[in-house]
Amino acid sequence: MEVLKIATAGSVDDGKSTLIGRILYDTQSLTTDKLEAIEAKSKANGFDYLDFSLATDGLIAEREQGITIDVAHIYFSSKTKSYIVADTPGHIEYTRNMVTGASTSQASIILVDARKGVIEQTHRHFFINNLLRVKDIIVAVNKMDLVDFSESVYEEIKADFQKMIDQSEYKEQNITFIPVSALLGDNVVTSSENMPWYQGNTILDHLESLEAQDVYEQSQMRFPVQMVIRPKQTDFHDFRGYAGKIYGDDLEVGDEVTILPSLTTSRIKEIYFFDQKFDKAGRGSSCTITLEDDLNISRGDMIVKNAERPNIGKQLEAKVCWMDTKELQAGTQYFLQSGSNRILAKIKEVSGVIHTDFSGEDTTANSLKLNEVGKVNILMSRPLAYDSYTENRISGSFILIDAHTNTTAGVGFVQ
Amino acid sequence: MELVTKDRKTIDPLETIETHNNTAALTINPLESEAIYIFREVVAQFEKPVLLFSGGKDSITLVRLAQKAFYPAKIPFPLLHIDTGHNFPETIAFRDKLVEELGVELIVRYVQDSIDQGKVVEEKGKYASRNSLQTTTLLDALDEFKFDAAIGGARRDEEKARAKERIFSVRDDFGQWDEKNQRPELFDHLNGKISLGQNVRVFPISNWTELDVWSYINKEKIEIPSIYFAHIRKTFVRDGMIWSADEAVYREEDEVVEDRLVRFRTVGDMSCTAAVLSDAVTLEKVVEEIRASTISERGARIDDKRSEAAMEKRKQQGYF
C-alpha cells in the first residue's frame, strides 16, 4: 500500500486536532477502547459532543490546556492508502514543532477558522510550508457551522488566501480549498448537506486522489556515507563497505562516482542489501556499497555520480528558520549538520529577517529571534558538499546545533 | 536483480514477494529503510549504544533490522534485558537461543535485585505489577555500563503519549523525558549530540504500526516465541480481560481458572499482559486477525488502564 505523509497547520484552536480526530472516527480507525476513552473524557469535561481532539492530544498538559504542544504522529488507512499524519501545534511558541511535523510531509492541511479568516499565524504557516516546499496544500476553511455555512464567507477567505499565494515563489505548489466543519464532519469524509454550493472533494477524497511521493524527490543521486563497515571476519576479510541511504536517483553497479570532498573517483563494485547483492538500487534504500578502488572514505563524505557534482565550499548562504530562545547572532559558532556530516561553523552575517507575511524583509536586523526566518551567511571549518534546497532536499538542508546546549537551534535551506 | 524503492510503498504480506529470485525486482520497504538508517546513525553518533530487548515481537524485529543494518559485520552493541522475574518461560528460552545464534552479548539485570536492595517496593494486591518497577532497574543498568543510547522498540501508534516521541529522544541525568521541550527533528538530520550525564532513547520503528510489524515478521519469516500463537492455557477472567493463571499473577479465590484457546498480542510482565481469545496458529492468521481487530494492542495492557496518563507519567520517570 502507498504511504502518504501529511501534516496539519494553522493557528491555535482552528480545529486541527479535531479534524484529525474526526477523520479517524469517520474512517472507523479508532479502536473501541480509544473511542470509549474519548467518550468518557468528553462527558467528564461536560461537553455535549465528542471532543475529537482527545484522539491526538496525548500529553497531560495538552488535555489540561486544550491545546496541542508537540507533534502527534497518527496512523490510519483507507482502502487505498496508509496515512501518517503529523498533527502539529498552532501556538506560535511551538512553531518549531510544527516545522518538525511538516519537514517529513508531502502534504499539509492548513486550517483557517471561518470566523477569523486569514490571520498572522496562517501567514506564518503557509510561509513555512512554502519554505519547506511542501508539495500539496489543502486550505480547510473550518468551523463553517459557526458562520451559517455561508458561501460568501468562504469566498472571502479564499480570496484573502489567494493574495498570499500570488506572492509565493513556489509556483508549482498545488493548493486546494475546502469548506469544512471538523466538529460535525461536513466535507471531512462525507460531503456536506449544509453546503450544497460546494461541489468539490471532501478532505479524505482529496487526500485519496494525491499520488504518494517521497519528500526526497527525484533529483541527482546523493549518497552520504553514514559509516564504514569492516567486519574483520575470515569470510569477509578485506570487505570495506560504505553504508548509507540513497537519495535522489538510482545507483548502479559500474557507475562512475566521485567522492566528496576529496574529489577522488572510482566505480561502484557491489551493492548489498543485507546478505544479497543487487545490480541496481533505487532512491530511498538503505544499502551498503563497495568500490573498485581502495580509497580513504569516512562518515560525512558524499558519493555522487561523476557528471553530477554538487557545490563544494567552506561558505554558503541559506534561509534559516530559528527555533531556539537564545538568539542567533553573527559571530557565534554552531555545529552545522547535513545528513551524516557535522562541521563546526560560524555565522558570518545575518543579512535580513524575512517577514513571514510575504511583505519583504528587514535588512537592518543582525540577529534572528525564536520563530524568525532570515537570510544567513555561514562559514565552515571544512569544505562541505551541498546543493540548493530547490535542487536536492537532503544535501540542500541542514540543522544548526548549539555548541553549548547541544539542542537543535535552527534549520537551514541552502539558497 | 534490482533494488527498487517504489515511492513509499509498504510491503503488503498478501502480495507475492520474490527476493531470492535473481531476475525480479525487489520492492524495498521504506519503513525498513528508515529503521536501518536510524540504527546506523546511532552507532556512528554514540559511544556506547545498547538495544533494550524484552523478548517481545517489537524487540525481535529490532534485532533483525540491526542485523541488516550492519551486515556482514555483527551487531555492534549488546542487548539488555530488564527481567521482571514474571516472564513467560517461552520468551526466556527464545531469548537465549536468539543470542546464541547471533553471537551478540546479552546483559540481564533483575528487578528482583532492585527490590532486594530496597530501591523499589513490590506492589501488593489485585493489580500488583512489576512493570513500573522496571524503570529503576533500567536506569541503574544504563548507569552501570555508561550506555549513552538505549534503542527501544516503542512505536508511536501504541499509545497517545508515545505518539509524541521523537526518534532520538533526549533524557536528562535522571532519565526523565521533558515532553514539553523536545528537540526539533528535521528531515533525516538526526541530532545525537548530548551533554555529560544525558542519554538518548532511540526508536527505529517509531513509524511502524502493529500491522506493519506483523506483516514484516510474516514476510521475513522471523521466528517469534510461541505465546504469540494460539495455544491452550490455564486462564481466568477479570474486568473483561483474560489473565494467565500463574503464580506471578494475583488471583482472588472466586476467580475461576479454565482452559482457553488464547494468544498474546504483546508480551510484557506477565502480571500486566492479558491474553486474547484466538485461533490464529500461523503468522498469516495472526496478520489477518490484527487487520480485523477493533481493540488496540495496548487495550490488553492493564498498566495503561490505571489512569489516562499512565504512560506519560512512567515515561517522565525514565520508563522506555
Ligand SMILES: Nc1nc2c(ncn2[C@@H]2O[C@H](COP(=O)(O)OP(=O)(O)OP(=O)(O)O)[C@@H](O)[C@H]2O)c(=O)[nH]1
Ligand atoms: N463549532 C465548531 N467548533 C470546532 C470545529 N472544529 C474545532 N472546533 C472546536 O475548536 C476548539 C479547538 O479545537 P482543536 O482541534 O483543539 O484546535 P487545534 O487547531 O488543534 O489547536 P492547537 O493544536 O492548540 O493549535 C475545540 O473546542 C473544538 O471543539 C468546528 O468545525 N466547529
Ligand SMILES: [Mg+2]
Ligand atoms: Mg491541536
